[in-house]
Amino acid sequence: MPEPTTFYRFHWPDGVSSEGRGMDVADALEKLGFGAEAAKPLEYYEVLEETPADHARHEMIKDAYR
Numbered sequence: 001m002p003e004p005t006t007f008y009r010f011h012w013p014d015g016v017s018s019e020g021r022g023m024d025v026a027d028a029l030e031k032l033g034f035g036a037e038a039a040k041p042l043e044y045y046e047v048l049e050e051t052p053a054d055h056a057r058h059e060m061i062k063d064a065y066r
Contacts, residue, residue, distance in 0.1 A: 007049035010042055019048070 005021040008028045012018070022028025025045060026036035039045075050058065 004051040004053070006047060006051050006054060009046040009048055011044050011046075013041060013043055 003023065005023055006028070007021050008019065008025060010018045010020070010029070010032075018032055020028040020032040022031050025039050029038045030036060
């Protein structure tokens with residue numbers, strides 16, 4: 001069974017955006033044909049859909065601060 005991946009939207013300085021899935025940002029960029037170093041010039045990225053494990057970890061962290 002394939003491992004679940006996170007869905008990202010990457011925003012570049014020239015106004016172009018790209019979407020891709022990966023275990024992390026570097027993995028998603030590599031699957032889109034960019035090297036992991038491509039994360040440096042990004043304006044920002046969004047997490048559109050988390051893996052179940054990431055979601056559970058983020059909820060646990062949020063609960064710790066309540």
